[in-house]
Amino acid sequence: DTEVTQTPKHLVMGMTNKKSLKCEQHMGHRAMYWYKQKAKKPPELMFVYSYEKLSINESVPSRFSPECPNSSLLNLHLHALQPEDSALYLCASSQGPQGAGYGYTFGSGTRLTVV
C-alpha cells in the first residue's frame, strides 16, 4: 500500500458544526502532515506530527484541532469554522521527521466548504 487515504472527499459544513477529517497511511511512515490549499494557491503547512507527537503548529487557529491516535491515522477536528476556511485540506506522510530527500506522499484531499 503506497497511498495516503483521506475521507471524506467532500464536506459541506455550517459555521456552528463540528466535523472531522480523517487521514490514513499504511506505509510505516512516522511523520504526518496537514496542509491547506486555497484555490489557485500552493499548499500551506498547518501541522506536523512526528512519531505521533505534534512537532510543528504553524500558528493555526484553535478552531482546527489535530489528533494522531496512532502511527497510521491522523485526524483534523473542525469546530466553528468561517467561510474563509473553505479550501482543499491535504494530508501527507513521510518516512521520518528528518525525511531528508524522501519527499512526502500526499492524499487526494478533502474539499471543504463552510457555509
Added chain:
Amino acid sequence: AQSVSQHNHHVILSEAASLELGCNYSYGGTVNLFWYVQYPGQHLQLLLKYFSGDPLVKGIKGFEAEFIKSKFSFNLRKPSVQWSDTAEYFCAGMILMEYGNKLVFGAGTILRVKS
C-alpha cells in the same frame, strides 16, 4: 528568509515544444528540492527530487531538473511536452528543523499544452 519562488505562473506550449520551468530557492543549510505535479482534480504527485549527488536529476514521465548551486536554481525541463502534461507544477524545498521538517512550496506554474 527560507522560500521557494517560481518565475512563471502560466505557460502555454504546443505539443512537442520543449519545456523549462524556473525555480529559485533562498535558504541556507542542507538543500532538499522537489518538483510536484497536480493534474486537474488529482492529488500532488512527486515528479523528482534532489538531495545530494548528481545535480542533474531524472524523474518520471520524461522530466528532469538541474540543481545549480551558484544560481540557487532547480529548473524543471522536458524536451517534448504532450497534451497530457497539462497540469500545475510546484517546486518545493524541504526545510529541516530540530523537531521535524516542513515542505515549502512555490506559487506554482500552470502549464497548458495545446494539441
